[in-house]
Amino acid sequence: MRRNAYLITQKESKVKIQKYQAMQAGYSRDVFSSGFDTKFLCNYCGNILRDPVQSYCGHRFCRACIQGLVSSGDQRVQCLQCLTEGNADEEYSFINQDQAHFKECKYQASPCTQCGNLITASKLNDHMKNECPMRRVKCKHCNAEVVQQDLDTVDRNKFQNHVEQKPGLHIVHNLEQVTAISEKVAQIVAHLENTQSANNAGVITELRSKVQEQEQAIRTIMTTGGGGGGSGSVAGGADVGNMMQKFQALEIKTGTYEGIVTTLHREIERCITAIENMERQRQQEREQVNNDAEKIKQLEAKLHMKEVIIAEHALKISNLETTVYDGNLMWRIPEWTKKRREAVSGQCTSIYSTAFYTSRSGYKMCVRLYPNGDGMGKGTHVSIFFVIMRGNYDALLGWPFGHRVIFRMIDQGQNGNHLIDSFRPDPSSTSFKRPTSEMNIASGCPLFMPLSKLDDPSVSYVKDDVMYVNVCLDISEGRRNPALDPGTGPDRSLKSK
Numbered sequence: 001m002r003r004n005a006y007l008i009t010q011k012e013s014k015v016k017i018q019k020y021q022a023m024q025a026g027y028s029r030d031v032f033s034s035g036f037d038t039k040f041l042c043n044y045c046g047n048i049l050r051d052p053v054q055s056y057c058g059h060r061f062c063r064a065c066i067q068g069l070v071s072s073g074d075q076r077v078q079c080l081q082c083l084t085e086g087n088a089d090e091e092y093s094f095i096n097q098d099q100a101h102f103k104e105c106k107y108q109a110s111p112c113t114q115c116g117n118l119i120t121a122s123k124l125n126d127h128m129k130n131e132c133p134m135r136r137v138k139c140k141h142c143n144a145e146v147v148q149q150d151l152d153t154v155d156r157n158k159f160q161n162h163v164e165q166k167p168g169l170h171i172v173h174n175l176e177q178v179t180a181i182s183e184k185v186a187q188i189v190a191h192l193e194n195t196q197s198a199n200n201a202g203v204i205t206e207l208r209s210k211v212q213e214q215e216q217a218i219r220t221i222m223t224t225g226g227g228g229g230g231s232g233s234v235a236g237g238a239d240v241g242n243m244m245q246k247f248q249a250l251e252i253k254t255g256t257y258e259g260i261v262t263t264l265h266r267e268i269e270r271c272i273t274a275i276e277n278m279e280r281q282r283q284q285e286r287e288q289v290n291n292d293a294e295k296i297k298q299l300e301a302k303l304h305m306k307e308v309i310i311a312e313h314a315l316k317i318s319n320l321e322t323t324v325y326d327g328n329l330m331w332r333i334p335e336w337t338k339k340r341r342e343a344v345s346g347q348c349t350s351i352y353s354t355a356f357y358t359s360r361s362g363y364k365m366c367v368r369l370y371p372n373g374d375g376m377g378k379g380t381h382v383s384i385f386f387v388i389m390r391g392n393y394d395a396l397l398g399w400p401f402g403h404r405v406i407f408r409m410i411d412q413g414q415n416g417n418h419l420i421d422s423f424r425p426d427p428s429s430t431s432f433k434r435p436t437s438e439m440n441i442a443s444g445c446p447l448f449m450p451l452s453k454l455d456d457p458s459v460s461y462v463k464d465d466v467m468y469v470n471v472c473l474d475i476s477e478g479r480r481n482p483a484l485d486p487g488t489g490p491d492r493s494l495k496s497k
Helices: 002-018 062-072 081-085 095-104 121-131 157-163 169-194 198-224 230-322 336-345 491-497
Strands: 053-054 061-062 109-111 118-120 135-138 145-147 327-333 364-370 381-389 404-409 419-423 442-449 465-476
Touching: 053 062, 061 062, 230 327, 327 364, 364 465, 381 404, 404 442, 419 442
Parallel strands: none
Antiparallel strands: 053 061, 109 118, 135 145, 327 465, 364 381, 381 442, 404 419, 404 465
């Protein structure tokens, strides 16, 4: 039904547009019964100017008349007044020269496509959206699209049809409106009673009657549900009452929730700001931690290098404290039990003594000892070997090495039953030639001390878990360098010969 009404309205609008020229001609001359100036006459229709405009030639026309001339389709239309005055040859007498202007002028009146009313071009869009009675709007109660004119009081039948489709929502709206009006009337009555004027007595009586009528209307609506009868109407009234109660409860809850949501929104914004600040601070701290970690790594590397250097210096100092320069080494071996156990298990099969020298610029040597034996003495004897090391003065010494080497296992008891063994260097062995690496191949006594004798309680080769081994060189034999190694110099008797 609403759709058909809308189509009929559209057709009526088209009819209005078609009658536009006739409706908007000049006013009748009878309007001015006392006479008027002829300059107020339209040069086309001869009536009093309606919405006057002036052409290039200076003559005046009704806006509708001159628009009709321009839109007639003729290429060249002359002003009738110019023809009368004899100016037909003038170019300005052709009024259709302004056709483009009339089509583009923002003050030109155009009919609305919805209601047919004439609206200037500059206000047409706003009229169609906000003012046109035929515009489509949404009912604020049911959210359905209806024509604005149907919502107004002009056509109540169309609006009633719309209300009947969704009665519940509209009844609630009507109740609210009636209640508001009743409250206003009650306020007016109270005000008039306070004035205590005799002239207001009749007005007060009438207003009270109106209030009673409104209250009766409200009760009727609450009872009947806005129309109908029987048990269905009573049920409808009860539904409306329940709906009103629910609506009021929802309004209260909505107001409460709006306050809570506003508070939560502010709290969330505060939390977001705090989180952003914390995140920026964490990022700065993370960068600082990374920088500190990199610095710590660099310092650890430097510290490790320093520790290595310190260990090397400590070893050098220890060696210097125990280094001898006369070719006679007294080697103290602590923790003998542990070293022998490690040798038996294969964890550490041999140990080295500190380096010792024949002189400050002499041969550099050391001793290598196997606590559990080596070679043919493995597992049965303690093996001991002599090692030639590369020294700083090897280029000045005589090679191959030729001094006899003497080993002594020191008896720490009262008997002084030392175990002695020695050997002479083999000149053809690479063990005694000038070293080409840090150490030459060791050479010595693989059957130096039987392990069974080492454990003999009658001797004290190990005491307080310490063993002493003495290594000395027979400097009276071997190659000598009198100038650089005076400790191994030639025998005076041989030199005298």
